[in-house]
Amino acid sequence: MAEGSSFAQDLDRLEAIVRRLEAGDLDLDEALSLFEEGVERLRGARTRLAAAEAKVKQVIADKAGSLKIDDLDG
């Protein structure tokens, strides 16, 4: 779930960077540092996507009504 939200952040940022660079109104230093960040974000998103493994949890309510989240076996 952390992977999921980091992925979304990486993707959002990457798309923003690409649009910014394509606008072409940055000076060279800015463009280069954005490009480097873009490459990092792209690598991050790809890694998260490739490494993700499905996890299944279950919600368990105890008698007092409080909820607990556990791994679902099997």
Place this chain on the structure above:
Amino acid sequence: MAHPLDLLAAASTEGAWTVSEVTKRARAVVENGMHPLWVRGELTDFHPAKSGHWYFALRDEHAQLRCAMYAKYTRKFTAPPTEGMQVFALAQPTVYPEKGEFQLTVVELLSSDRDGMRRAAYQKAKANLERDGLLDPARKRPLPPFPRRIAIVTSRDGAVLHDVRVVIARRWPLSQLVLVSAAVQGVEAENELCRALSFLPRIRFVDVVIVGRGGGSQEDLWAFNSERVARAVAAAPVPVISAVGHETDITLCDLVADVRAPTPSAAAEAATPDRAEMFEHLGHLGDRLAQSLRGRAERMHERVARSGDRLASMMQSHLDRSAARLGAQAGRLDALSPLAVLGRGYAIARAEDGHVLSKLAQFPPGLRFRLRVSDGELPVRRADG
């Protein structure tokens, strides 16, 4: 207590059971042996109690069953059933200890008439939901693009959980699936579904919910036509995808959900982006990123090239001007040179040591000296002395 089939244990007065023990045992045997089922028959001997409970019998030509239906289940009926009506009752067979009677605890009653009670109850509930604006298409929420957690409200053992799990593992394993289990058919389905749905606001990071069960008969789906369940779905804090597998009947749950999916697998697909497509999208973004910098580099290159051209042409004209100036200076230098005068017929006399002889007194008789003319030098001697 002895095993109920161990007849020997009860064959003597010492092992005698109390009445309560027998009814308790009988109840356990009946309830374990017969799960909630639909019973068809003629409704007779109807007695509504002040508490809201209904008591009646179901019968056919050969037998009858005593029935009790508690207020929480009768509440939704606008009118009581009529004597002699043919009905379907969803009921848990049990033993009522106080009277020692075998009876049915009824949770749902449908007229066998197609346009009977079931249709009426459905229409009434639908009208209520409509009145409260819960069927308004404008209420439908868009599904999140990247759900962190997907809650699934269904039974733990059903095919729904398995199907959804498989699809999410394939398409978008970044989403965590969280099971909130509830019976999806039988007596407790309505209560359990409402309870499970009520947990949702307390589970963190849930971005979308799938509520569903596999296909089933109209009777199996009754909990998904419950007004209470429909209201619980409408109250969910995040978008709900309804996957009540039934093609012909649209349940109330389907109507209030944000998205209706034909199957649990389709619900899981609707809930998730596709990993393969996302890799492709990332590829495109990578290309655009590279292209943006490449474009920049090319523009820089052009600028440098243009600058270089301008520099070269500047240098060239500078050189040209310099060359012209040099030419002019060289001309002037040439004009200043005494050698140029020799071309016009003058000559220069120099002593042997090289110094210029320009006065008569410097030429004693017999002096040897050198004479420089325009194209060379020659030795000379004053001969008159």
